[in-house]
Structures are given as C-alpha cells and as structure tokens.
Amino acid sequence: MNLPVLKAADFASDQDIRWCPGCGDYSILAQMKKVLPELGIPREKTVFVSGIGCSSRFPYYMNTYGMHSIHGRAPTFATGLKATRPDLSVWVITGDGDALSIGGNHFIHVLRRNLDINVVLFNNRIYGLTKGQYSPTSEEGQVTKSTPMGSIDHPLNPLSVAIAAEATFVARSLDAHVKHLAETLKRAAAHKGTSLVEVYQNCNVFNDGAMAYAQEKSQRLENTIELEHGKPLIFGTDRDKGIRQVGTQLEVVNLKDVAEDDLLFHDEKAMDPSLHFLLSRMRHPVMPEPIGVFRDVEGVATYDEQINDQVAAAKAKHGEADLNALFNSGDTWEVAS
Amino acid sequence: MSVQPEGQLIADKEISEVDGITVRLAGDSGDGMQLLGTQLTNTSALLGNDVATFPDFPAEIRAPRGTRAGVSGFQVQFANSEIFTPGDTLDALVVMNPAAMVTNIADLRRGGLLIVNEDGFDAKALKLAALTEDPVTEEIEDRYRVFKVPMTKLTRDAVKELGLGMKEADRCKNFFAMGLVYWLFGRSLEPTLRFIDNKFGKKLPDVAAANEKALRAGWAFGETTETFGITYRVAPAKLKPGTYKNMMGNQALAWGLLAAAKRSGKEVFYSGYPITPASDILHELSRYKHFGTRTFQAEDEISACCAAIGAAFGGAMAVTASSGPGIALKAEAMGLGFILELPLIVINVQRGGPSTGLPTKTEQSDLLQAMFNRNGEAPLPIIAAQSPGDCFDAAQEAWRIAVKFMTPVILLSDGYIANGSEPWKVPDVNEMEPIVVTHPPDAAEGDAPFMPYARDENLARPWAIPGTAGLMHRVGGLEKADGSGNVSYDPDNHQLMTDKRAAKIEGIANDIPAQEVFGEESGDVLVISWGGTYGACHTAIERCQREGLSVSHAHIRYMNPMPANLGDLMRSFRKVLVPELNSGQLRMLLRAKYLVDCIGFNKVKGKPFSVSELMDQIHEIADKTNANGQKVG
Numbered sequence: 001m002n003l004p005v006l007k008a009a010d011f012a013s014d015q016d017i018r019w020c021p022g023c024g025d026y027s028i029l030a031q032m033k034k035v036l037p038e039l040g041i042p043r044e045k046t047v048f049v050s051g052i053g054c055s056s057r058f059p060y061y062m063n064t065y066g067m068h069s070i071h072g073r074a075p076t077f078a079t080g081l082k083a084t085r086p087d088l089s090v091w092v093i094t095g096d097g098d099a100l101s102i103g104g105n106h107f108i109h110v111l112r113r114n115l116d117i118n119v120v121l122f123n124n125r126i127y128g129l130t131k132g133q134y135s136p137t138s139e140e141g142q143v144t145k146s147t148p149m150g151s152i153d154h155p156l157n158p159l160s161v162a163i164a165a166e167a168t169f170v171a172r173s174l175d176a177h178v179k180h181l182a183e184t185l186k187r188a189a190a191h192k193g194t195s196l197v198e199v200y201q202n203c204n205v206f207n208d209g210a211m212a213y214a215q216e217k218s219q220r221l222e223n224t225i226e227l228e229h230g231k232p233l234i235f236g237t238d239r240d241k242g243i244r245q246v247g248t249q250l251e252v253v254n255l256k257d258v259a260e261d262d263l264l265f266h267d268e269k270a271m272d273p274s275l276h277f278l279l280s281r282m283r284h285p286v287m288p289e290p291i292g293v294f295r296d297v298e299g300v301a302t303y304d305e306q307i308n309d310q311v312a313a314a315k316a317k318h319g320e321a322d323l324n325a326l327f328n329s330g331d332t333w334e335v336a337s
Numbered sequence: 338m339s340v341q342p343e344g345q346l347i348a349d350k351e352i353s354e355v356d357g358i359t360v361r362l363a364g365d366s367g368d369g370m371q372l373l374g375t376q377l378t379n380t381s382a383l384l385g386n387d388v389a390t391f392p393d394f395p396a397e398i399r400a401p402r403g404t405r406a407g408v409s410g411f412q413v414q415f416a417n418s419e420i421f422t423p424g425d426t427l428d429a430l431v432v433m434n435p436a437a438m439v440t441n442i443a444d445l446r447r448g449g450l451l452i453v454n455e456d457g458f459d460a461k462a463l464k465l466a467a468l469t470e471d472p473v474t475e476e477i478e479d480r481y482r483v484f485k486v487p488m489t490k491l492t493r494d495a496v497k498e499l500g501l502g503m504k505e506a507d508r509c510k511n512f513f514a515m516g517l518v519y520w521l522f523g524r525s526l527e528p529t530l531r532f533i534d535n536k537f538g539k540k541l542p543d544v545a546a547a548n549e550k551a552l553r554a555g556w557a558f559g560e561t562t563e564t565f566g567i568t569y570r571v572a573p574a575k576l577k578p579g580t581y582k583n584m585m586g587n588q589a590l591a592w593g594l595l596a597a598a599k600r601s602g603k604e605v606f607y608s609g610y611p612i613t614p615a616s617d618i619l620h621e622l623s624r625y626k627h628f629g630t631r632t633f634q635a636e637d638e639i640s641a642c643c644a645a646i647g648a649a650f651g652g653a654m655a656v657t658a659s660s661g662p663g664i665a666l667k668a669e670a671m672g673l674g675f676i677l678e679l680p681l682i683v684i685n686v687q688r689g690g691p692s693t694g695l696p697t698k699t700e701q702s703d704l705l706q707a708m709f710n711r712n713g714e715a716p717l718p719i720i721a722a723q724s725p726g727d728c729f730d731a732a733q734e735a736w737r738i739a740v741k742f743m744t745p746v747i748l749l750s751d752g753y754i755a756n757g758s759e760p761w762k763v764p765d766v767n768e769m770e771p772i773v774v775t776h777p778p779d780a781a782e783g784d785a786p787f788m789p790y791a792r793d794e795n796l797a798r799p800w801a802i803p804g805t806a807g808l809m810h811r812v813g814g815l816e817k818a819d820g821s822g823n824v825s826y827d828p829d830n831h832q833l834m835t836d837k838r839a840a841k842i843e844g845i846a847n848d849i850p851a852q853e854v855f856g857e858e859s860g861d862v863l864v865i866s867w868g869g870t871y872g873a874c875h876t877a878i879e880r881c882q883r884e885g886l887s888v889s890h891a892h893i894r895y896m897n898p899m900p901a902n903l904g905d906l907m908r909s910f911r912k913v914l915v916p917e918l919n920s921g922q923l924r925m926l927l928r929a930k931y932l933v934d935c936i937g938f939n940k941v942k943g944k945p946f947s948v949s950e951l952m953d954q955i956h957e958i959a960d961k962t963n964a965n966g967q968k969v970g
Contacts, residue, residue: 065803068813080647314626321628337578
C-alpha cells in the first residue's frame with residue numbers, strides 16, 4: 001500500500017492562530033507539525049487534548065482530531081479516550097497553571113498510571129490567558145497583578161513532581177531551541193507510557209524573559225546542561241565544567257580540578273528515580289538547569305494496555321459475554337401461567 | 338431453582354395463613370443484620386412471594402458497639418399479591434440488643450411479634466443504649482407479643498462441639514435468629530444452606546459448619562419449644578408468568594447498562610469515584626470485564642466524568658455515576674459534554690443532603706441540581722427510575738436517548754431504590770430491540786468538508802470518531818459555529834446555537850410516551866410523583882380508589898423534557914398533589930412550567946413515605962375538594 005507522505009503543512013488546520021505575536025507557542029506548534037509526519041501515524045489516528053489556557057488552544061490549530069476541554073482536566077479526558085482506544089496516538093497539551101494548579105491532581109495520577117500518552121507542558125511561569133497572575137511555577141517574590149507585594153507561594157517544580165510520581169519518561173526542552181525541542185518531542189513519542197516534556201516557553205507579554213538565562217543563545221551554554229544517556233554531565237561555553245555527586249548532593253566542579261570519570265554519568269534508564277530527582281533539583285542560578293531526557297524507563301506496563309488485557313483475560317476465562325446466561329444466573333424461580 | 342417450605346416438619350403448632358408479613362431485623366452494625374435480611378428476602382422470593390425490602394444502616398462503618406448510633410436494620414415485606422413497598426408498620430420485629438429495640442419499637446404494630454435476644458440485654462448493653470432499666474417492660478409485654486430467646490447462649494451450645502472460640506461462636510447468632518425467623522414464617526432453609534456452602538464451604542469449613550448448626554438450631558428451637566404456639570404462612574403471589582429473580586436497584590442498573598451496550602453493539606466504559614450509595618454500580622460492573630466492560634476508578638469525581646467524556650469522544654458507551662455531592666463536582670464536565678454534544682449517561686443515586694448530609698439515608702432532593710447545576714444555558718434530559726427492577730429499563734432508556742439525540746443524559750435513582758430489592762422478571766435477550774448507533778464512515782479527498790455540527794431530523798450531530806479518515810475535527814468548550822463547529826464569538830451564532838441545543842433537548846418530548854395515568858383521566862385529585870416514591874404513592878392511591886375517592890396517579894419518568902400531555906392532564910383535575918422527599922422541587926418545576934397551583938406534601942427525614950401518611954394526605958385534599966361537598970370514603 002502506498003501511504004501518502006505527509007508534510008508539516010498537512011497537519012495545519014484551517015483556523016487562524018490567535019496567539020500574541022512573538023509568543024513561544026508558535027515555535028512549539030511548528031516543531032510539532034514538523035515531527036508528526038516523521039512518526040508515520042495517520043492524522044486521523046492522532047488526537048490532541050488540551051485544558052484551558054493559551055497553550056490549550058493548540059488542538060484548534062492541528063488538522064487532527066482534537067478536544068479543547070476544561071481547566072486542568074485534559075489528562076482525564078485522555079485517560080478515557082486512550083483506555084478505550086489504545087490504537088490512537090494521544091497528546092495532551094497543557095500549561096503550568098493548567099497542569100500544576102487546577103489540574104495538579106490529574107497530572108500526578110496520569111503519570112503514576114503510566115497511560116501511553118504524551119504530555120507537553122508549556123511552562124512560562126505565568127497565567128497568560130487570564131492576563132498575568134502568578135502561576136505555580138512563578139518565582140517567590142514575583143510581582144504580578146495578583147501579587148503586587150510579591151508572590152509568597154513557593155514554586156512547584158513540575159519535573160520533581162513527575163519523577164516523584166515515578167513517571168516513566170521525563171524531559172525538558174526550550175521553545176527557542178528548536179532542534180532540541182523537535183528531538184525531544186520525537187523521543188517522547190517513541191516512549192511507551194506517559195511521557196512528559198516540559199517546555200520552557202516565553203510569554204513576551206506578561207513574563208518576558210523569565211527564562212532568558214536558558215533561552216538566550218549567549219547564556220544557554222553557561223546556564224543549562226544537556227543530558228545525554230551514558231555521558232558525563234559537562235557544560236559551559238568552553239565545556240570546562242561538570243557535575244559531581246557528593247553523597248546525596250550534586251555540585252558544580254571545574255574540569256581543571258576533577259577528571260571526567262569522576263563526574264556524574266547520566267543514566268536515563270535507571271528504574272530508581274533518585275538520581276533523576278536530584279537532577280530535577282538543579283535550579284538556576286546556583287546550578288545549570290538540565291535539558292533533554294531525565295528519565296526514559298522501559299518495560300513498565302501501561303494503563304491502557306492493562307485495562308484491555310484484563311478484558312481479554314476475562315473473555316478468555318469466561319468466554320464471550322452471554323446476557324441470557326447472566327440474567328438467569330443464581331437463584332431464580334418460575335411463575336407459571 | 339424452586340423451593341418449597343419445609344411445612345412437613347411442623348407437627349403440632351397452629352398455622353395461620355396471612356396475606357403478607359412485614360418484618361424488621363435490627364441489631365448492632367456488626368451483627369450481620371443486612372445478611373440476615375438479604376437471605377430472608379431471597380428465600381421468600383424463591384417461595385414465590387412478592388417481596389420489597391428496605392435496608393437502613395448507619396453511615397459509620399462500625400459505630401461504637403451496642404449504641405443507638407450503631408443500630409443496623411433490614412426490613413422486608415413478603416406477600417401473596419403484588420406489593421410496591423417494604424410495608425409501613427411491622428408485624429414482627431427481631432432485636433439483638435436494647436439499642437435496636439428502642440430505636441425500632443415505634444414501628445411495630447400493636448399486637449405484633451417482638452422477638453428479643455435476651456442475652457443481648459445485660460447491664461452493659463443497657464448502659465451502651467443509654468438506658469437505666471430493661472426496656473422490655475410490662476407495658477411492652479401488654480402491647481406486643483414478646484418472645485425472649487437466649488440466642489447467644491443457644492448458639493454457643495449449638496456450635497460447642499466445633500471447638501470455636503467464644504467470639505467466633507457468638508458471630509453465628511444471626512444465623513440462629515435466621516433459623517428461628519424461617520421456622521416462624523415457614524421459609525425453607527435450603528437457599529441459605531446453599532449460600533453458606535458457597536460462601537464459606539471451601540475456604541472456611543469451620544465457619545460454614547458453625548453457621549449451618551446455628552441456623553438449624555434456630556429452626557429447631559422454634560419447632561421444639563413451647564414458646565411459639567403459632568406459625569405463619571404466606572402463599573405465593575400471582576405475578577405475571579415468567580422467570581424471576583430478586584434484584585437490587587444498583588445491580589439492576591448495572592445490568593441495564595450491559596443490556597444497553599449489547600443492544601447498541603457497544604462496550605461500556607464506566608468511571609466513578611467511590612461514594613455511597615452509588616459505589617455498588619462500580620463494584621457490579623467491575624465483575625463483567627468479559628462483556629468488554631472497562632471500569633475506571635478515577636482520582637476524583639470530575640476526573641470520572643471527564644474520562645467518560647473522553648471515552649465517548651472515542652466512540653465508547655460512556656457512563657459515570659455518583660451521588661449528589663459528587664455530581665456537584667462533575668457539573669463543569671457535564672456542561673462540556675452538553676456543548677460537545679456527545680452521548681453520556683450521568684447517574685445520580687440520590688441521598689440525604691445538603692453536602693455530606695445523610696449519606697446512608699434516602700432523599701430525592703437533587704432534581705433541581707439535575708435541572709440547573711450547570712453554567713450557561715445547558716438543559717439536559719433527565720430520567721428517573723421508579724423501583725429497583727425499573728433501574729434496568731431506565732438505564733437502557735437513558736442510553737437510547739443519549740445516542741439518538743447526541744447528548745449527556747442524567748439518570749436519577751436514590752438510596753431507597755439502590756439498596757432495595759424486588760422480584761425482577763428476567764427478560765428474553767433475543768426480544769430486545771436494537772438501539773441504533775451510527776458513526777459516519779471515512780471520507781475521501783475531494784468530498785465536501787466534514788461538518789461536525791450539522792444536524793439530523795432530531796437536531797443531533799454526527800458521532801464521528803477518531804480513526805475515521807477525512808473527518809478530522811476539533812471539539813471544545815468554546816462556542817462553536819453552526820455546522821462547522823469552529824470557534825465562534827459571533828453574537829447571532831451564539832443565540833442560534835443556544836436555541837438549537839435547547840430545541841434539541843425539548844424535542845425529546847416528541848420521542849417519549851405520553852404521560853400515563855393510573856385511574857380516571859379527570860377528577861378531584863391528581864397525585865404526581867416521581868422516582869423512588871412510586872411504590873408508596875401507587876399503593877396509597879390504589880387503596881384510596883378502592884375507598885371510592887376520585888384520585889388518579891401520574892408517576893413521571895421523564896423529568897426533562899416532561900411528556901407533552903402533562904399540562905392538560907393536570908388541568909383536568911380540581912387539585913394536584915405532589916408528594917416528594919424534598920421541600921417541593923418537582924412542584925416548583927410544574928408550577929413554573931404549567932402555571933398550575935400544585936399542593937406539596939414534603940418530607941426530608943431520610944425515610945421513605947409510608948402508605949398511610951400518603952393516604953391521610955390524599956383524604957384531606959379529596960375531602961376539601963369533592964365537588965358536591967360530600968365526605969368521601
């Protein structure tokens with residue numbers, strides 16, 4: 001059979017895109033449209049499910065099936081859909097407010113259940129659609145419309161939460177680092193189980209430059225560290241610094257003083273999440289922030305696979321359903337005419 | 338399997354033939370009263386009696402032993418004719434301790450049997466029940482026929498040879514009580530012996546043996562002692578010919594969902610979050626994975642509803658259930674389901690409210706929640722089940738409407754129906770009509786663009802599901818343009834879509850049967866009821882009619898939209914009485930919609946209506962309204 005070769009444009013819907021000019025969302029949309037044709041999954045088998053927020057308008061712009069749902073609940077819709085339709089490729093598009101605040105509960109549960117879906121979390125550390133209140137990832141002290149004296153909430157670290165929930169795939173990328181983003185989305189799609197990709201995404205209207213330390217090309221090499229499976233953690237413009245583990249802590253060392261072999265080597269396949277959790281704790285400005293795949297654990301059964309396996313096993317054990325047999329089971333009695 | 342009473346064992350005691358018996362078994366919540374009641378019900382049903390039950394238990398799993406708060410009761414009426422309620426006043430009351438006696442004695446009719454486990458009435462038990470003296474006073478003995486039986490001691494003696502510990506031995510005393518009750522009312526031991534064997538025979542043979550011995554000892558006690566001089570017999574009821582089975586409401590609901598799935602060629606996706614009294618639907622459906630049923634215990638109520646909507650988008654038969662507080666949490670998702678125009682069943686097994694209210698008690702006060710608990714203009718069809726067995730039909734009707742009109746449907750049950758039971762005539766699956774479900778097929782390049790919000794003659798939109806080539810579309814909570822479903826903020830379009838969605842739901846009135854009337858179609862009093870009060874209302878009205886009152890009964894199943902002829906029907910009577918276990922919710926809707934001045938009869942005590950209180954109310958209104966000013970009845 002000759003399958004049509006799809007291009008990025010084939011995944012674009014006919015709807016006008018209404019994000020603010022300069023929004024980081026455009027870049028994520030563009031990379032998604034570029035990646036999807038490479039996956040070889042037909043458009044009609046692909047479903048985007050989103051919650052509420054700027055990012056959650058995403059499904060309208062994709063020429064696939066889509067559902068723009070309600071605040072924070074996209075993972076739950078995806079659960080019902082994927083559990084009954086494991087043949088579909090399901091993507092959840094969400095933001096930091098949507099996923100971590102109103103949807104915090106569902107975020108945890110979809111990850112621990114390991115439903116075979118891909119979650120893309122756009123993190124701009126601000127509420128954009130409601131015009132500029134602080135979000136669960138906003139820095140302490142951040143002045144916003146609802147925190148004129150500075151936010152007193154301690155920010156939530158989405159990857160720490162995900163790793164604590166023992167998510168089987170956890171990654172981070174940047175809207176401005178398009179190649180890295182495309183590669184990360186591809187890795188997420190390839191993973192069997194819930195994959196979470198946090199994308200640092202600039203909101204140039206309400207929180208411009210909040211993650212410039214990671215986004216700006218000039219600063220990125222100093223302030224981020226690219227994770228590679230089996231490789232030592234090295235960073236810096238001159239690749240002259242590394243990360244070493246001392247007890248239960250990580251520290252930045254200079255490669256002049258420490259041999260490469262003594263650095264922490266990244267193991268994304270480790271079933272034990274402890275080291276991945278440590279990596280998720282690396283925060284700017286004390287440490288470079290890791291980008292790439294923190295964790296990609298294989299062989300963990302997925303929720304959709306298991307719910308359908310149980311149905312198959314029950315059918316194998318009891319035979320095909322027979323309503324007559326069910327209705328007449330147990331104690332019955334006859335009333336004669 | 339049919340069974341006969343072991344009448345041949347009765348030697349020299351008088352046998353009294355009666356039309357029906359109402360008995361309540363009451364004890365501590367650890368005493369196994371629910372089990373006892375269920376067994377008595379099943380056995381009576383197998384004898385061919387019509388049965389109706391009413392379990393009543395505390396909200397706490399184990400309230401402190403022996404206290405009034407911890408009393409658990411189970412009421413059953415078995416009769417030789419068709420009955421619709423578990424009975425008003427009790428003919429017999431079995432109590433295992435003083436707390437059970439004082440909290441239930443008021444319902445025992447004068448001259449009724451009071452069977453007391455006298456071992457349960459020691460000083461400690463009196464203190465736990467907050468009593469200073471034995472409640473079995475001379476006055477009580479004058480008023481009722483009291484039988485004191487040392488059940489605990491007799492049970493210990495009966496199981497002595499098995500070498501059980503005291504605690505294990507005492508745990509069998511409910512089976513002793515059961516044996517005694519079975520003897521008194523001529524019930525066969527066989528079904529319960531079979532139950533004991535199935536439940537404990539293989540795993541816990543000691544327990545099985547002890548329960549059996551206790552059961553037989555209870556029977557033998559009645560048979561051999563001089564305590565009881567009389568036993569009672571209730572002949573089989575003349576029900577419609579067929580095969581019957583004793584059914585509880587929640588089980589019937591689950592089976593109705595399975596039947597609806599079969600009729601529509603679908604598999605059930607059921608998601609729920611544990612809540613009393615709806616949890617049993619989840620438990621029941623979880624057992625039928627071989628029917629393709631997928632059950633999902635969600636992390637919360639809104640998740641359960643959203644997951645169901647996700648499954649509906651994918652083409653499954655999606656169902657979620659809860660009780661009032663949980664439905665409140667699902668409300669936002671229900672609004673989304675409404676604007677997405679996807680088929681979905683949302684079941685509310687109502688209980689006493691507000692908030693956590695009376696979680697194990699019955700009430701029907703979520704009607705207005707069902708009508709209005711969504712933001713924006715979001716009417717939903719509402720169907721109310723009327724009895725345990727009727728839940729089977731109501732579930733299928735909900736799904737028929739959901740797929741025909743592409744809309745979520747609310748199905749109302751309540752705690753009284755959910756935990757109550759009655760004989761259920763087993764349907765012939767081969768005679769079930771299909772529920773037609775269509776999904777548009779693949780479209781080819783060059784076909785006209787797919788319109789996800791185009792409408793058919795019922796104003797329903799197509800149920801196009803992911804995986805269908807060429808029909809890719811996006812749905813969401815934002816207002817959609819007529820036809821294309823694209824996001825639209827156009828004011829005229831919003832008006833149009835609001836009107837169309839409302840017209841679609843209102844149009845369901847043309848697809849449902851006209852309101853039936855029990856009795857004349859005009860007269861003095863029309864009683865309008867809905868939901869679980871059916872049985873009590875029907876019985877009360879039947880009796881009032883026999884007394885010569887001009888009273889008719891309209892029991893509404895379709896709460897929204899209501900049957901088209903309902904307004905005219907109401908106007909054909911001088912007075913309309915609306916009894917409800919709430920403060921007047923249906924009455925408010927009827928008055929608003931039909932401008933007919935209905936009279937309410939309302940009660941929120943966590944208890945169902947009794948037939949007699951309804952009859953009193955009907956009499957009062959009929960007396961006032963009789964056209965000739967004559968006293969009637």
